[in-house]
Amino acid sequence: MSHPVPIYLFCGFLGSGKTTLLNNVLDFLQESGKKPAVVMNELGDINIDGQIIGQNVPMAEMLSGCICCTISGDLGMTIYELCQTHEPDVILIEATGVANPLEIINSVTETSLFLKTELKHIVTVIDAPSFLELRRGVKGRVYRLMGEQILAASSLILNKIDKVSAEDLPELEREIREWNATAPLYSTVYAQGGLDFLHESADLGDSWRAAAKQPDVHDGSGHHDHAHEHAHNHTHDHDHDHDGAEHAPTYHHSHDHVMVYTHYFDNPIQREPFEAFIQNLPSNVFRAKGVLQYADENSPTLFQYAFGQLESFQIRPQKQLPQVAVLIGEHLSKTDMALALEKLENDSEASRIGGVSVAAEE
Numbered sequence: 001m002s003h004p005v006p007i008y009l010f011c012g013f014l015g016s017g018k019t020t021l022l023n024n025v026l027d028f029l030q031e032s033g034k035k036p037a038v039v040m041n042e043l044g045d046i047n048i049d050g051q052i053i054g055q056n057v058p059m060a061e062m063l064s065g066c067i068c069c070t071i072s073g074d075l076g077m078t079i080y081e082l083c084q085t086h087e088p089d090v091i092l093i094e095a096t097g098v099a100n101p102l103e104i105i106n107s108v109t110e111t112s113l114f115l116k117t118e119l120k121h122i123v124t125v126i127d128a129p130s131f132l133e134l135r136r137g138v139k140g141r142v143y144r145l146m147g148e149q150i151l152a153a154s155s156l157i158l159n160k161i162d163k164v165s166a167e168d169l170p171e172l173e174r175e176i177r178e179w180n181a182t183a184p185l186y187s188t189v190y191a192q193g194g195l196d197f198l199h200e201s202a203d204l205g206d207s208w209r210a211a212a213k214q215p216d217v218h219d220g221s222g223h224h225d226h227a228h229e230h231a232h233n234h235t236h237d238h239d240h241d242h243d244g245a246e247h248a249p250t251y252h253h254s255h256d257h258v259m260v261y262t263h264y265f266d267n268p269i270q271r272e273p274f275e276a277f278i279q280n281l282p283s284n285v286f287r288a289k290g291v292l293q294y295a296d297e298n299s300p301t302l303f304q305y306a307f308g309q310l311e312s313f314q315i316r317p318q319k320q321l322p323q324v325a326v327l328i329g330e331h332l333s334k335t336d337m338a339l340a341l342e343k344l345e346n347d348s349e350a351s352r353i354g355g356v357s358v359a360a361e362e
């Protein structure tokens, strides 16, 4: 069975060094014989950074919007077309500098419904001098956005340390740890080094901390505050002002995690036990979605589960789709989910084989 195409998402405030990191990663991957492809998102209608990327790297540009909000719906199709045309074995996405990574997760995981992909890491690049300056100054919304980008990361690159003094580093690291206590943190100049996330076999769900308790992300309103208008003079009709507070200690020290588990099935499974499994998910698993071929049914079913409600309908795709279930929740035990879904699959297979052999004996 082929492996899912890993997706790496690069975030970090404007000018922090995302493209610099992207280039380093591309060099590394190409030297390792991999075939990467890139999605670059720019708020403006021209992609300057794209010029920096080598001509031989397949690249899709998403311009004039932000994949965390205004054009989030286009991301899945962009990845799909890139995969269809170029068949990459790694996908790298560079978000805009004002994107809140938590807002992109849904679009990326959505891709798993129609393509065999897997979000592996969110890598946040931190601009050391800017972060330090804001921390020591008025803080405010840009600082808060930087904090949110740090919070959502599974790997952290503290970049441009050549622009701060050695004495500043402990203060920076302390502050970063206030936002994200556990993601590996690398201090870099020109984003050199810190590529360990490419070698890690554990996927994002194991290490992903997110603002599970963060009111502006999880209040169900769909609203968020990511300082676009302040950072870019770029406003959205859904952007609203919160309390303007600096990062509130209420969720910094939270140990709640938002995690994703993506399960690909090899064989058709039975509808009834699967739907019972979904309906009985623990309350910490608040979102699930997927495409499944149920045993004895002619066409695949797309299911959506959110906060206790399961909806599913049959679809008639143009081409064969992977069979996949994506589960999202806080403190999600990937092992438990994997075991339960493997059991479902094995039981379905056993009953199918049993059915065939019974039929053959008759």
Ligand SMILES: Nc1nc2c(ncn2[C@@H]2O[C@H](COP(=O)(O)OP(=O)(O)OP(=O)(O)O)[C@@H](O)[C@H]2O)c(=O)[nH]1
Pocket (backbone or CB within 6 Å): 012, 013, 014, 015, 016, 017, 018, 019, 020, 021, 049, 096, 097, 159, 160, 161, 162, 163, 188, 189, 190, 191
């Ligand atoms: N001094 C210094 N400059 C750096 C470092 N890393 C990157 N730069 C420079 O910072 C500038 C911005 O780097 P980029 O990699 O384009 O940053 P970005 O995050 O992609 O920027 P956006 O286009 O805003 O998204 C470039 O001129 C880089 O050469 C570093 O560690 N030290």
